[in-house]
Each structure stands twice: as structure tokens, then as C-alpha cells.
Amino acid sequence: xxxxxxxxxxxxxxxxxxxxxxxxxxxxxxxxxxxxxxxxxxxxxxxxxxxxxxxxxxxxxxxxxxxxxxxxxxxxxxxxxxxxxxxxxxxxxxxxxxxxxxxxxxxxxxxxxxxxxxxxxxxxxxxxxxxxxxxxxxxxxxxxxxxxxxxxxxxxxx
Amino acid sequence: xxxxxxxxxxxxxxxxxxxxxxxxxxxxxxxxxxxxxxxxxxxxxxxxxxxxxxxxxxxxxxxxxxxxxxxxxxxxxxxxxxxxxxxxxxxxxxxxxxxxxxxxxxxxxxxxx
Numbered sequence: 001x002x003x004x005x006x007x008x009x010x011x012x013x014x015x016x017x018x019x020x021x022x023x024x025x026x027x028x029x030x031x032x033x034x035x036x037x038x039x040x041x042x043x044x045x046x047x048x049x050x051x052x053x054x055x056x057x058x059x060x061x062x063x064x065x066x067x068x069x070x071x072x073x074x075x076x077x078x079x080x081x082x083x084x085x086x087x088x089x090x091x092x093x094x095x096x097x098x099x100x101x102x103x104x105x106x107x108x109x110x111x112x113x114x115x116x117x118x119x120x121x122x123x124x125x126x127x128x129x130x131x132x133x134x135x136x137x138x139x140x141x142x143x144x145x146x147x148x149x150x151x152x153x154x155x156x157x158x
Numbered sequence: 159x160x161x162x163x164x165x166x167x168x169x170x171x172x173x174x175x176x177x178x179x180x181x182x183x184x185x186x187x188x189x190x191x192x193x194x195x196x197x198x199x200x201x202x203x204x205x206x207x208x209x210x211x212x213x214x215x216x217x218x219x220x221x222x223x224x225x226x227x228x229x230x231x232x233x234x235x236x237x238x239x240x241x242x243x244x245x246x247x248x249x250x251x252x253x254x255x256x257x258x259x260x261x262x263x264x265x266x267x268x269x270x271x
Contacts, residue, residue: 109186109204109208111181111187111203111204112204112205114187115200115201
């Protein structure tokens with residue numbers, strides 16, 4: 001559940017740092033609901049939207065499967081394709097959890113991504129906006145409008 | 159005890175060796191290893207595997223083929239690495255280590271992989 005509206009911008013610098021250090025091709029930081037928070041590497045807002053929706057679904061599935069099988073959500077997912085690899089990780093914040101999707105090729109490795117992920121988690125925890133308990137709650141009917149607004153902000157179009 | 163434990167023990171028994179780790183070459187993930195306090199094994203493994211991959215690319219670009227042995231000398235220590243079959247054996251040592259003996263041991267370990 002999203003407690004408050006998802007803001008964009010605050011996570012851009014830490015994510016850019018992570019992308020540079022870990023040499024990943026694509027990175028999307030999102031709320032578990034699929035609301036985008038920051039992205040790097042995507043040229044098309046529709047691709048970001050699709051990546052967020054699919055990643056959110058995978059994350060939710062792993063959460064529930066973990067609860068069912070192991071009594072706790074499964075954390076972290078790595079898939080190695082022929083040329084590219086995918087890594088899905090959770091980023092805990094004071095106000096909840098974010099999900100990070102990283103895509104990388106032979107320029108990087110799982111070990112390198114995991115190494116710099118720890119630094120990213122610390123940087124995001126430090127950069128996250130303070131929890132505003134008085135902020136209006138996010139409503140399901142506003143989801144699409146907020147998603148479009150965030151994507152427009154990320155791609156420089158209002 | 160993993161199948162790599164004897165190999166790791168043979169390397170770490172050398173005077174001046176502070177860490178020895180078997181690493182997945184492609185992923186940079188630790189398979190097995192041991193280190194003195196202060197050596198961040200996961201970070202070290204990931205970065206060394208990355209270094210070896212990039213060195214291999216440089217070597218291949220120069221027409222020298224694959225890298226068979228890597229020795230890195232720093233002011234406070236040495237890193238020696240070699241691998242086979244998707245695995246690397248990496249040793250970290252103090253500057254005073256007998257590099258000749260350690261190289262022989264590392265090559266022996268790689269043959270046993």
C-alpha cells in the first residue's frame with residue numbers, strides 16, 4: 001500500500017552514482033506498487049512503465065511465495081540471460097520499501113552490483129525526504145495520474 | 159567443509175597470506191574462502207573478479223590471449239589471482255610474503271580446481 005504520494009527527483013543522484021559505479025545499463029527505482037521513483041538508461045516512458053509493472057509483479061509474487069513457503073518474503077532475484085542479467089533488490093527506507101531493477105551485461109557482474117547496492121541503500125536512506133505524516137494519503141484512483149505525472153517529470157515533459 | 163577447504167588451507171598456511179578466496183569468475187561471488195579481520199571478502203572478491211575480466215579483455219585486445227596469472231602489487235600488500243573453469247583462486251598477502259612459493263601454491267591450487 002502507498003501511504004503518501006510518491007515524489008521523484010530526490011533519488012536521481014544516488015541512482016546515477018550507483019549506475020556509474022556498478023556499470024549497469026538500466027536501473028529503475030520504484031515503489032512496490034509500480035510507481036516509478038527514479039530511472040536511468042530508458043529512453044521511453046512506456047518502457048519504464050512496463051518495466052515497473054513487471055518488476056512490481058515479480059516482487060509481489062516473490063513476497064507471497066516466500067511467505068507461503070518460508071514464512072518470510074523472498075528477497076532479491078537474479079536472472080542471467082545470454083547477454084544480459086537482471087537483478088531485482090529491495091531497498092528499505094524509513095517510510096517503507098522500494099524496489100530496484102538493474103540490468104547489466106559483461107561490463108559488470110552480480111558481485112559488483114551487490115557490492116554497490118549496499119552503498120546505494122545507505123545513500124538513499126540519507127537522501128530520502130522526511131516522512132510527512134500529515135501528507136494526504138495516496139488513493140487508488142490517483143495511481144495512474146500520479147504515475148503519468150512522475151514519468152513526465154523524469155522524462156522532462158509536463 | 160567444502161571441497162575447496164584443503165586448497166584454501168594450503169595457501170593460507172604460507173606466512174604473510176591474509177586471505178584466500180575461491181570466486182566465481184563471471185559473477186564475482188565468493189564460493190569459499192577465509193580472511194583475516196579487516197579484509198572485506200565479498201567486496202574484494204567482486205572487485206578482483208572484475209579486474210581479472212577487464213585485464214583479460216585488455217590482454218586479448220593486445221593479441222596475448224587469456225590471462226593465466228595476475229599479480230598486483232600495492233604499497234601495503236599483494237594480490238595474486240589465477241583461475242580455471244569459471245573459478246578463480248585469489249590470495250591476499252602482506253608485502254613480506256615469499257611470492258615465488260605463493261605463485262607455485264596458487265598454480266597447484268588452480269590445477270586442482
